[in-house]
Amino acid sequence: MRINLILPIMMRFNIFICFLLAGFIAFPTILYASQEDKIKAAYLYQLTYFTEWPKSTLSRDTLSICILGKDKIGKELAPLHMRQSGGVHIEIVYIERPIDASSCNILYIANTEKKHLSLIFDVLQVESVLTVSSIKDFVKQGGIIGFAIINNTVRLEVNYSAALKAGITLSAKLLEVASLVVNDKVEVKHL
Amino acid sequence: MKPLSFVSIRNKLILIIFSVSMIVITVIGSVHFILDIQHVRKTMAQDLTSLTDLLGNRSSAALAFDISKLADENLASLTYIPNIIQACVYKKEGEVFSRYQRERSKIINCPKIETIQEIGFKFDDSQLYIVQDIFQQKLLLGKIYIASDLTPINTMLRNIGIFSAMALAAAALISFVLASWMQHFISKSIIQISRVAKSIEEKGDHSQRVKIEGNDEVAQLGGSFNEMLDALERQNTLMNRSKKMDALGQLTGGIAHDYNNMLGVILGYSELLEGALNDQPKLLKYASEISHAGERGAMLTKKLLSFSRGSQQDASSCDINSLLLGAELMLGKTLTVRVKLSLDLQEGLWLTWIDEGGLEDAILNFSINAMHAIEGSGQFVIQTRNQTVSPSTVNVSGLKPGDYVVLSFKDTGCGMDKHTQERVFEPFFTTKGEKGTGLGLSQAYGYVKQHGGLIKVQSQLGKGTIFTLYFPRYVQKTRNDSPIEQPTNQNEYTGNGTILLVDDEVALLNLSSAVLEEHGYTVIAVDSAEKALKILTQQTVDLLLSDVLMPEMDGYQLTSIVKDKYPDIKIQLVSGFSDVHNVDLVENALYENTLIKPVKSAVLLKRVGELLKDC
Structure with missing residues (x-):
């Protein structure tokens, strides 16, 4: 049965108006979400310049940024593939299982993996992987870098002790720009 | 500029x-x-x-x-x-x-x-x-x-600039003060030399000297300047002395000439008188006394003429060493036993052309003076040596470049002060009062000058005196070394011939004319060269007998003209005062054979006889 035939004309018009209004309301949010992903993608790239991995874990030629789970950031990271960072090429890798993250240098954990964080941290506890995520209170749960939205601005949260545990050296400047630094459960508010 | x-x-x-x-x-x-x-x-x-x-x-x-x-x-x-x-x-x-x-x-x-x-x-x-x-x-x-x-x-930076400018100004002030002070080290001597030079230029005072400080180039310049002044002063002293002596020589020579003429008249006429008074012994004795006094006067004028470069008539080549050795005994006696005589003679001493008799007189004079100067015992050293004066030492020594025989007399007597040294060679200057004639050293001075030499005196009061005589080395025989003519018996010289007699001294002219005429000669007597030349145009003459020193035209000039125009005429010159002026106009032989006034009649007649023997 055709809808046109089922709904009266007036109702169809109202539904159109409703969709139109819903579209007007939803469009800025979609637009902002896209901008936020771009910033996060850019921050992921910048992080490579403020982070030092143990030499043994770094390949000579590539630096792997892995994405675990489904996240729109992957689309924004795509242009970074094979781009250079400090003399090495960046490689964007999509992984499906936490176990696959052991070969990554940076692991971006999508919001979809919120429930598997403990598992992921268990898998990576002996690996030098910089874990990054937009999951709320990510750094408090054991992640190293978290993206937080403060006053409509993407800000960094840092778990310094987790980074040390992973054998990763974060630049002091990174700690300086972080809005929250967690060190052995102690939280320091910055900016 | x-x-x-x-x-x-x-x-x-x-x-x-x-x-x-x-x-x-x-x-x-x-x-x-x-x-x-x-x-x-x-x-x-x-x-x-x-x-x-x-x-x-x-x-x-x-x-x-x-x-x-x-x-x-x-x-x-x-x-x-x-x-x-x-x-x-x-x-x-x-x-x-x-x-x-x-x-x-x-x-x-x-x-x-x-x-x-x-x-x-x-x-x-x-x-x-x-x-x-x-x-x-x-x-x-x-x-x-x-x-x-x-x-x-x-x-x-501006403050630094201001401070630097102030510091520069202070430095400029300090630099100026230091420059004004430091220039003194260099300029002092130069300014002093300049002042002395200017003072000499303006006042003619050669006695000033530059005060020498240090031993830098300017001090050396000052030293050289002082040495130059010393040399100049010595030269001036020598020149002044020479001028003074020349003036005195002219004066004494002139006086001697006049005296010679007078003595010639006295001697000549006394000789004639002696000849005429052979039969009157008393008058003959008077005439002899006059003649004798005339001869003494002639000796005195000879001494005066020696001082005034009178003559080198008796010069001959001489080895002074031999002369000194020959005179040593006589000198020893003169000096007496209280004065020790030493001869320091250089071997191979060069010969000189001098009048030995004059040198003997000079040596005797120096010896006597030394004896008088030495009180008690002392020493008198006579030294000879050869010395070559190079052109570079001419100014200092006052001698012309050449070889010299040096004869020095050194005594250990009382010495002389500077004033005495300056006047010691002046005629009639004596420190011996009435004992001295004041002619000894002036005669020696004239004698040395006459022989182209130089005499120097160095003396220090209380220590002694050194007289140094320089005689030119004899290298060529230039004068007739003939023996001195001795007077002979005038009666042997009668002759004939026409003699043109020229003398501005009329008394002598008359005397000579009388002597010659008495012995058979024809005499034309004139009192000037001009008159003589005029006579020669009018008549023939065999012999021209002329005085040398005459006004207007002298004997040398006359002789030169006569030789040129009348070569056959014999010429004999007579002179009482040798003057080198115009001497180059006459032949050497004529000059050397000049008879010296006063001429004894016999000598004159002998020479005339020789010249006219062919007539």
Whole structure:
């Protein structure tokens, strides 16, 4: 049965108006979400310049940024593939299982993996992987870098002790720009 | 004209020292000041570059993660650096990310990134600004710009400049004072030399001397100047003495000439009287006394003529050593036993052309003087040596260049003061009172001068005196070395012939005329050369017998004309006073055979007889 035939004309018009209004309301949010992903993608790239991995874990030629789970950031990271960072090429890798993250240098954990964080941290506890995520209170749960939205601005949260545990050296400047630094459960508010 | 040629040496030296000092100080000061400015600017640029690097580095994370507040806080720390006017952090796209400015009251916009693209620092009139890229590792994140105010630095440099100018002025003053003082070391001696030279030029006072200090070139110049003055003074003394002696010589020679003429008349007529009074013994004795007195007078005039370069008639080559050895015994007796005589004779002494008799007289005079000068016992040394005077020593010695035989007399007597030394050779000057004639040393002086030599005296009161005689070396026989003619019996010289007798002294003319006529000659007597020449145009003459010294035309000039126009006429010259003027007009033989007044009748007749024997 055709809808046109089922709904009266007036109702169809109202539904159109409703969709139109819903579209007007939803469009800025979609637009902002896209901008936020771009910033996060850019921050992921910048992080490579403020982070030092143990030499043994770094390949000579590539630096792997892995994405675990489904996240729109992957689309924004795509242009970074094979781009250079400090003399090495960046490689964007999509992984499906936490176990696959052991070969990554940076692991971006999508919001979809919120429930598997403990598992992921268990898998990576002996690996030098910089874990990054937009999951709320990510750094408090054991992640190293978290993206937080403060006053409509993407800000960094840092778990310094987790980074040390992973054998990763974060630049002091990174700690300086972080809005929250967690060190052995102690939280320091910055900016 | 050279610059500064009118400026005194003192002012020149001050100017040179002052200028050099000021140039050096100014150059060094300027270089130092410029280096100071450069150093200050460089240090400031380095400091600001370091600060920019630091702030850029600290802003890198803020830029990377877009936290401008953090960058603002970083830039706010510039508050503690008062010179910083403005600071801006730019994103790499050129957008101003963060800014700082000292002046809160007025917002100063950050310069556009396009206008500050160049990385590095730049000075303009009042600002230094620096632009640096901000990197995180090799990732370009943006740029940082910091501008610093140069006013305090410029004020400081201006103060340094003012201080330097004041220091330069003080240095100029010190330099001038030092230059005025230091020039004295160089100019003092030069100015003194100049003053002495000017004083000599203006006052003719050669006795002044430059005071010598130190041993530098100027002191050496002063020493040489003094030596030159010494030599000049010696020369002047010699010249003055020579002039004085020449004048005295002329005077005494003139007197002697006149006396000779008078003595000639006295002797001649007394001889004639003697001949005429052979039968009257008493009158003959009177005539002999007159003749004897005339001869003594003739001896005196001979001495005077010796002083006035009278004659070298009796000169011959002489070995002074032999003469001294021959006279040693006589000299020893003269000096008496209280004075020891020593002869210091050089072997191979050169010969001289002198009158030995005159030298014997001179040696005797020096010996007698030495004996008188030595009180009690003493020593008298006669020394001979050869000496060559080179052209370079001529001025000092007063001798012409050449070889000389030097004869010196050194005594250990009482010596002479300077005044006595200056007058010692003057005729009739004596320190012996009535005991001395004052002719001994003047005769020696004339004798040495007559032989082309020189006599010097050195004496020191209480120590003794040295007389040094220089005789030219004899290298060529120039005069007839004939023996002295002895008077002979005049009766043997009768002859004939026409004699033109010329003498301006009428008494002598008459005497000679009488003697010659008495012995058979035809005599034409005239009292001037002009008259003689006139006579020669009128009649034939066999012999011209002429005096030398005559007014208007002398005997030499007359002889020259006669030789030229009347070569057959024999010529005999007679002279009482040798004058070298016009001597070159006559032949050497004629000059050498001149008869010296007063001429004894027999000598005259003998010579005339010889000349006219063929007539």
